[in-house]
Amino acid sequence: MDFLPFARPTIDEAMIAAMADTMRGRWIASGPQVQAFERALSEYVGGRPVRTLTSATAAMQVALEMIGAGPGDEVITPAQSFFATANVIERTGAKTVFVDVALSTRNMELAQAEAAITPATRALLPTHYNAPIDPAPLAAIAKRHGLRVIEDAALAIGSRVDAKPVGAAGDLVSFSFHPNKNLTTIEGGALVVNDDREAKRVEELRFHGIRRNADGTPEALPPRANPGHSWNMFTVLLPLDAARTTRKQFMDAMHKEGIGIGISYEAIHLTSYFRGKGFREGQFPVSERIARETVTLPLYPEMRDTDVERVVASMKRVLRRKAA
Numbered sequence: 456m457d458f459l460p461f462a463r464p465t466i467d468e469a470m471i472a473a474m475a476d477t478m479r480g481r482w483i484a485s486g487p488q489v490q491a492f493e494r495a496l497s498e499y500v501g502g503r504p505v506r507t508l509t510s511a512t513a514a515m516q517v518a519l520e521m522i523g524a525g526p527g528d529e530v531i532t533p534a535q536s537f538f539a540t541a542n543v544i545e546r547t548g549a550k551t552v553f554v555d556v557a558l559s560t561r562n563m564e565l566a567q568a569e570a571a572i573t574p575a576t577r578a579l580l581p582t583h584y585n586a587p588i589d590p591a592p593l594a595a596i597a598k599r600h601g602l603r604v605i606e607d608a609a610l611a612i613g614s615r616v617d618a619k620p621v622g623a624a625g626d627l628v629s630f631s632f633h634p635n636k637n638l639t640t641i642e643g644g645a646l647v648v649n650d651d652r653e654a655k656r657v658e659e660l661r662f663h664g665i666r667r668n669a670d671g672t673p674e675a676l677p678p679r680a681n682p683g684h685s686w687n688m689f690t691v692l693l694p695l696d697a698a699r700t701t702r703k704q705f706m707d708a709m710h711k712e713g714i715g716i717g718i719s720y721e722a723i724h725l726t727s728y729f730r731g732k733g734f735r736e737g738q739f740p741v742s743e744r745i746a747r748e749t750v751t752l753p754l755y756p757e758m759r760d761t762d763v764e765r766v767v768a769s770m771k772r773v774l775r776r777k778a779a
């Protein structure tokens with residue numbers, strides 16, 4: 456007799472074909488497929504904004520950060536859930552306040568949760584376990600006490616309350632796409648949020664505070680004496696003054712030539728975060744110069760010599776046109 460595992464991901468031929476297409480397209484990190492998936496999830500939850508993350512754990516972590524949970528706060532959660540549900544609370548420095556679950560639904564006892572609320576409580580973090588949690592009574596408690604709700608809906612894609620899918624109502628709702636869930640992306644998660652402002656915040660939190668997408672990301676001639684270089688990136692400094700151009704104009708013009716350009720990197724100390732800690736221009740002049748002038752040119756193993764020549768010809772054309 457075959458061994459029957461307790462869970463087994465459904466992977467059909469259509470999924471395998473879609474994965475092969477994605478691999479052939481080479482855009483295997485966040486790209487058009489991920490955006491299409493986010494749109495489909497948003498449609499599924501009745502139009503609420505949805506952003507994907509690398510796991511449900513990441514989604515809950517981002518949700519807690521969005522609502523500002525931290526030291527001195529309390530977050531109420533069931534004692535019966537996967538460890539991630541409490542771990543994400545502990546990670547913020549907030550206190551995990553456990554309440555029991557109902558045996559039939561395996562969900563958090565809402566009356567106990569309400570009784571556990573103190574002035575330090577910031578959020579409720581219930582898990583949809585055996586049965587979906589109705590978001591209405593949760594929202595009522597949250598409203599009475601001025602709290603936020605993060606629904607751990609890791610297990611609940613496909614669940615419905617009054618014919619509406621979990622995630623269609625409520626505050627912040629996180630899903631998991633781990634292989635033992637109803638829908639898998641191998642590893643992955645998503646967070647349903649309330650509006651575009653929150654969606655932008657998730658985008659910032661999931662990508663190091665960077666606001667633009669990968670295509671608009673800025674990147675400079677590496678030193679010749681460079682033994683052991685990994686040649687992962689080919690970065691050069693642009694002669695911006697001589698060419699009478701800005702990096703943005705250069706990048707846009709190269710893009711029009713069909714050539715993608717990146718920036719590696721900005722000066723970390725001049726981000727708004729570190730400026731807030733007192734860092735200013737002039738403290739690290741070399742890093743700042745590189746940050747202003749650097750661009751990353753295409754470089755990868757499959758580039759042909761003709762591709763390299765095309766990049767060089769385009770750069771010459773663009774820089775000379777500007778200087779003229």
Ligand SMILES: Cc1ncc(COP(=O)(O)O)c(C=O)c1O
Pocket residue numbers: 509510511512513536537539540582607609610630631632633643644
């Ligand atoms: C209830 C619950 N919450 C959170 C998670 C974490 O999901 P992920 O593995 O996507 O981080 C799981 C995963 O099994 C889970 O069962």
